[in-house]
Amino acid sequence: MELFKITVEKDDETLEFEVADFVHHENEQCKFEVYRAGQFVAGFEPDKHHFLHICKNPGKIDEEVLHLLADKIEALNL
Numbered sequence: 001m002e003l004f005k006i007t008v009e010k011d012d013e014t015l016e017f018e019v020a021d022f023v024h025h026e027n028e029q030c031k032f033e034v035y036r037a038g039q040f041v042a043g044f045e046p047d048k049h050h051f052l053h054i055c056k057n058p059g060k061i062d063e064e065v066l067h068l069l070a071d072k073i074e075a076l077n078l
Contacts, residue, residue, distance in 0.1 A: 004076075008068040015065060017041075019073060030055035032073055044070055 002021040007014050018035040030043030032052065041059025044052040052070040054063075061069075 006069060006072050008065060008072065010062070010065055010068065017069060019069075034059075034061075034069060036061075042066055042069070044073065050074070 002023065004019055004021070005016065006019055007016050009015070016036070020033040020035065022029060022031055022033070030045050032044040033040055034042040034044070036059065039059065041057075042054065042061050043056035045055040046052055052074055054066055054070075057066065
């Protein structure tokens with residue numbers, strides 16, 4: 001598992017997240033797990049074209065923020 005930080009901006013607010021990349025993930029967990037202040041808040045799963053889709057959203061993160069996160073993670077070409 002690799003852990004890295006990502007920030008996104010929405011409505012003049014900078015939101016900081018940590019993303020865990022499970023390189024050898026299994027089907028019961030998302031490939032990317034997103035944390036905020038140490039709490040698991042969302043997960044993403046790539047499709048066969050490597051586009052990320054929301055896998056879990058227990059933190060009830062705004063969908064626009066989730067799309068911004070997905071765009072940043074996809075841009076890293078992991």
